[in-house]
Amino acid sequence: xxxxxxxxxVENLKRTFVVGSEEVHALKGVSFEICQGEFVSIMxxxxxxxxxxxxxxxxxxxxxSGEYLIDGISVRxxxxxxxxxxxxxxxxxxxxxxxxLPRTSALENVELPLVYNPDVSHRERREKAQHALELxxxxxxxxxxxxxxxxxxxxxxxxxxxxxxxxxxxxxxEATGNLDTRTSYEIMSLFQNLHEQGKTIAFVTHESDIAVxxxxxxxxxxxxxxRDESVATKSAAEALAALPKENDY
Amino acid sequence: xxxxxxxxxxxxxxxRNKTRTALSMLGIVIGIAAVIAVVNLGEGLKQxxxxxxxxxxxxxxxxxxxxxxxxxxxxxxxxxQSLKVHDCELIAKNAKNVTLVSPVVNSGGxxxxxxxxxxxxxxxxxxxxxxxxxxxxATGVNFTDDDVKKYxxxxxxxxxxxxxxxxxxxxxxGKIIRVGNMPFKVIGTLKEKGQNSMGMDQDDLVVMPYSTxxxxxxxxxFIQQIVCSAASENVAEAAVEEIESILRASHKIPxxxxxxxEVRTQQEMLEMMSSMTGMITxxxxxxxLISLLVGCIGIMNIMYVTVTERTKEIGLRMSIGAxxxxxxxxxxxxxxxxxxxGGVIGLLLGLLLSYVxxxxxxxxxxxxxxxxxxxxxxCAVLGLISGFFPALxxxxxxxxxxxxYE
Numbered sequence: 001x002x003x004x005x006x007x008x009x010v011e012n013l014k015r016t017f018v019v020g021s022e023e024v025h026a027l028k029g030v031s032f033e034i035c036q037g038e039f040v041s042i043m044x045x046x047x048x049x050x051x052x053x054x055x056x057x058x059x060x061x062x063x064x065s066g067e068y069l070i071d072g073i074s075v076r077x078x079x080x081x082x083x084x085x086x087x088x089x090x091x092x093x094x095x096x097x098x099x100x101l102p103r104t105s106a107l108e109n110v111e112l113p114l115v116y117n118p119d120v121s122h123r124e125r126r127e128k129a130q131h132a133l134e135l136x137x138x139x140x141x142x143x144x145x146x147x148x149x150x151x152x153x154x155x156x157x158x159x160x161x162x163x164x165x166x167x168x169x170x171x172x173x174e175a176t177g178n179l180d181t182r183t184s185y186e187i188m189s190l191f192q193n194l195h196e197q198g199k200t201i202a203f204v205t206h207e208s209d210i211a212v213x214x215x216x217x218x219x220x221x222x223x224x225x226x227r228d229e230s231v232a233t234k235s236a237a238e239a240l241a242a243l244p245k246e247n248d249y
Numbered sequence: 250x251x252x253x254x255x256x257x258x259x260x261x262x263x264x265r266n267k268t269r270t271a272l273s274m275l276g277i278v279i280g281i282a283a284v285i286a287v288v289n290l291g292e293g294l295k296q297x298x299x300x301x302x303x304x305x306x307x308x309x310x311x312x313x314x315x316x317x318x319x320x321x322x323x324x325x326x327x328x329x330q331s332l333k334v335h336d337c338e339l340i341a342k343n344a345k346n347v348t349l350v351s352p353v354v355n356s357g358g359x360x361x362x363x364x365x366x367x368x369x370x371x372x373x374x375x376x377x378x379x380x381x382x383x384x385x386x387a388t389g390v391n392f393t394d395d396d397v398k399k400y401x402x403x404x405x406x407x408x409x410x411x412x413x414x415x416x417x418x419x420x421x422x423g424k425i426i427r428v429g430n431m432p433f434k435v436i437g438t439l440k441e442k443g444q445n446s447m448g449m450d451q452d453d454l455v456v457m458p459y460s461t462x463x464x465x466x467x468x469x470x471f472i473q474q475i476v477c478s479a480a481s482e483n484v485a486e487a488a489v490e491e492i493e494s495i496l497r498a499s500h501k502i503p504x505x506x507x508x509x510x511e512v513r514t515q516q517e518m519l520e521m522m523s524s525m526t527g528m529i530t531x532x533x534x535x536x537x538l539i540s541l542l543v544g545c546i547g548i549m550n551i552m553y554v555t556v557t558e559r560t561k562e563i564g565l566r567m568s569i570g571a572x573x574x575x576x577x578x579x580x581x582x583x584x585x586x587x588x589x590x591g592g593v594i595g596l597l598l599g600l601l602l603s604y605v606x607x608x609x610x611x612x613x614x615x616x617x618x619x620x621x622x623x624x625x626x627x628c629a630v631l632g633l634i635s636g637f638f639p640a641l642x643x644x645x646x647x648x649x650x651x652x653x654y655e
Contacts, residue, residue, distance in 0.1 A: 060568060060649050081572050088570020095652065099565045103265040113569040115254060161569070 005036035006072070007168050007200050008057060013066035015052050026052040028223035029066070034169070034202060039195040039233075041203045041211040044220035051173075053220065054204050058091055058171050059083045071168045088116050092162030096174035098154045100146040106133060106157045107142040113165045132160035136190060152183035159190065169200045176210055182243055188213040189236035213239075255575075259582040262559075270587065273551035276544025277591030277631070278598060281624050283537035285599025286606070288620040291530030293603070293612035298522045300613065301445050302515055306382045308482055310347070310489060312336075312475035312496070315511040330471035331500060331509040334459070337375070337475055339495050346480050346488035351375040353474035354462045358429040360455070362414040369410055371428055371455045373462030374476075379405070379439075381478045384456070389422045389437025397458040400465055404428075405437040407452035428455065431465055485514045541627075545588070545635045552584050552639035563643050564651025577644035584636020585629055592628030596621060 015027040026049045034040050044050040055061035056068060059075055060083075068075050071090055075083065087093075092113075100109045110129040114120045120128070133142055136156040146154055155175060162170050172191070176184035192213060195201055203214055211217050212234045219226040263270045314329040334352050341350040354373040359366055372378070376391055392403050406414075406421065415421050421435045442451040463469055479488040489512050496510055556563070563576055571579075600616065607614045 055649050058568065081574075084567070084570050084572040087568060093568050095565075099561060099652065101265075101562060101565070104261065108261070112566070115258060116566075116570045116572075116575060118251060165570075 006033055007036055007038075007070065008032075008034040008202070009067075009069040010057075011067040013053070013056065013063045013068060015049075015056065015061070016064045025223055027056075027063070030220075030223070030225055031066075032218060032225065032228060034200065036168075036200055037195070037198050038216060039191070039201045039203070039214045040216045040218060041205055041214040042218045042220065043205060043208065043211050044226075045206055047222070048220040049223040050204050050206075050220050054171060054173055054202075057169075057202065058093060059086050084116075088113060089165060090168045092165065092167035092170040094155070094158050094162045094170060094172040094175045096177040098146070098151075098158045098178075100154055100157055100161075102146055105143050105145060106138060106149065106160075109146070109157055110160045110164050112161060117165065128164050128166075129160070132164040133157070135163060135194070136160045150183075151179055152186055155179065155183075155187055156190065159187075159194075163194070163199070169202060170194070172201065172203045174205055175203065176205070176207070182240065184210060185236050185240040185243065189240060192233075192236050255578055255582050256586070259579055259586055262579070262583055263586060269551065269555070273548050274587055274591035274594065276547035277541070277588050277628060278544075278595040280537065280541030280544035281592050281595025281628060282598035282602060283540050284534060284624055285596055285621065286602040287530065287533040287537045288617045289599070289603035289615060290606055290612065291526060291533065292615040292617045293607045294530070295523050295526045296613045296615050298526060299519055302519050302522065304383055304442065304451075305445065305515065305518075306476065306478065307349075307380065308479040308485055309381065309515045310477040310479055310485065310492065311513050312477070312492060313511045313513070314473065315507075315509055329509060330469075332472050332475060333470065334463075334472060336496055336499055337472075339499050340475065340477060340492055343495050344477075344488060344491040346484040346491055347477045348480050349377040349381050349478040351378040351381055351476050352459045352472040353378070353476055354459050354467065354469075354472050356462055356466045358466070360410060360414060360426060360428050362424065362426040365414050367410060367413040369428075369453055369455055371404070371457055371462055371466065373457050373459035373466075375459060377478075378456060378459075378476070381476045384442065385440040387438045387440045388420075389435070391437060392458050397460050400460045401458055402431060402433040402461060402465070403436045404433045404455045404457040405439055406435055406456075407439045407454045408441045409450055409453040410455065411438055429466065433457065433461075479514075482516070485516060489514060541631070544591070545631045548584055548588055548591075548632065549635035549639060552580065552636050553642070555583075556580065556639045556643040559643075560646060560651045560654040563646045564648045564654065567646065567648035568652060573644040576646070577640045580640035580643045581633065581636045584640065585632035588628045588632030588635070589625075592625055595628075596624060599624075 011031045013027050013030040014025070017024045017026060030049075030053065042050050042053065052061070056063050059070070062075070070086065073086065075086065078086070101112070107126070107129050110132050111125050114125040114128060130142065133139060136159050138153060138156050138160065141149060141153060146157070149157065176187050179187060188210060191201055191203065203211075205211055212231065213236045214231075215233045216228070216230045218228045312332065314332055337350050337352045340347055351374040356371045356373070357368065358371060360369045375397060376393055379386065379391060386405065387408075389405065391405065392401065396403055411421055414426060415424075421438060424435050425432050426435060427433070439452065439456070445451050459472065463472070477488070477492065479485040492512055493508070497508065500509055502508060566576060604614055
């Protein structure tokens with residue numbers, strides 16, 4: 001792990017919320033590093049601090065103390081606008097509930113992050129969005145509206161949207177939480193494909209049977225890292241094939 | 250983020266909910282339509298009054314008897330006998346800016362033709378009277394100076410009288426009819442002029458030589474009015490001054506004394522009338538502006554609802570890199586587009602409405618361009634104002650909470 005390909009580096013990260021007169025310590029000093037090309041899952045039960053961590057990693061929130069570097073850039077003492085730019089250029093988000101714009105075609109949904117990047121021309125935007133949709137296997141669904149797509153397909157659109165700005169890391173927040181087992185495996189298989197193509201992915205989940213598809217798992221409990229271990233990756237494609245046929249629809 | 254992109258994003262957001270967009274536009278549409286329609290109709294009314302006033306005569310100047318005091322007693326203008334035919338002759342001779350002069354004496358009476366009768370007004374004037382008052386002869390001829398000298402019992406009658414005293418198709422020319430006890434010969438009929446702005450029928454009249462009315466009907470030596478035509482509109486003021494000085498000299502009014510007559514030009518009457526219609530228009534525009542204001546409050550209302558409803562969308566946009574300013578601008582642009590499109594539709598609707606109404610009321614159709622510009626600009630400004638606070642609220646959304654908003 002050389003310093004050059006370190007994508008995310010957090011050091012003694014703390015986050016304290018003030019609720020009424022009480023202080024809630026959501027993160028109590030977390031340190032780890034994610035390198036280029038890694039597929040990491042961040043696990044923990046609710047209240048473990050994983051959402052808080054994800055918000056900080058996603059530059060939506062600032063740590064109370066500690067250092068956070070993304071792609072070598074420190075996010076401490078950045079203005080809101082600078083954080084917006086970091087989110088726009090360096091991070092791809094995938095949410096549990098897809099968060100696609102309604103009544104907007106898949107293609108236009110995918111284009112959305114590039115709309116906020118003045119360096120990308122209208123034409124480039126379209127090309128990149130088409131490419132991203134091809135990457136997630138929705139080449140023939142580009143003009144479909146979200147309500148014409150299945151849950152799995154909607155999540156694929158959301159993944160394409162996360163990829164379109166060529167981020168240094170894709171942050172997925174319970175990305176399979178709203179999907180059935182089969183579709184979850186399909187999505188994980190897609191993530192594994194992207195990982196093979198060199199994408200760096202951080203996957204937040206509380207389901208251990210989803211975490212097994214990643215190559216490294218960080219366990220959080222009560223604001224601390226409980227375990228950080230590299231595991232043998234299970235192939236999602238194989239798991240998919242092993243599912244009983246009657247699950248087909 | 251460039252402006253074109255911004256407009257595209259906002260337009261798409263508006264297109265996504267067409268019903269809501271249309272409904273929130275409605276207020277602005279009605280408001281602007283009302284303003285434009287009222288302004289245009291007011292303008293049409295003004296124009297129509299002006300047209301009718303100019304129909305009254307050619308660069309008309311009217312000299313009327315004025316209230317006179319004799320030994321401290323106010324006489325009331327109808328008792329004043331200050332205007333004489335002699336005054337007309339003096340004006341005709343000495344006022345360079347006056348081309349036509351006619352005395353006016355009027356009398357009413359029952360007009361009788363055989364078994365038919367009609368109550369009409371008789372105007373006595375010089376042969377120039379018709380031209381000054383813009384009456385045209387339909388059939389027959391005008392009376393002459395000779396008729397004036399002879400107190401000839403001849404007259405021209407308006408269309409209303411033709412209709413009421415004669416059968417359809419009957420030629421009135423050469424017929425002898427009576428006014429009161431005096432028989433007279435109809436030597437001509439006048440072309441129809443319609444109603445004036447006061448709603449008076451301008452075709453219900455008999456025109457005779459003034460001397461006939463004065464001596465044979467009324468038995469008086471004074472006249473009620475003098476009507477003149479100025480050489481042109483530009484010299485109307487100069488003509489008024491000439492007439493005033495001629496009459497003051499003729500009536501031997503000392504320096505500083507009150508005139509026993511009053512001179513009015515068509516222009517002054519026009520101004521009087523237009524100040525009246527202007528007042529009415531102002532009141533109506535004020536009412537229309539209130540409806541525009543209500544429309545704006547409607548937009549603000551909808552924008553607030555929209556912002557709340559789209560909390561998740563705002564959160565998503567922020568999470569993928571939209572700056573607070575971009576969100577602010579998006580919602581502002583949405584509200585401006587909303588009000589501008591509403592404004593354009595309202596403008597067209599207002600033009601259509603005022604066109605239809607002026608067609609029904611037979612008013613001239615006048616488009617006030619200045620107010621169209623005002624309406625359009627105020628639409629943009631109102632859109633900006635009514636969209637500002639909702640947009641500000643949107644831009645202050647916390648993306649973390651917004652993404653979890655259900």
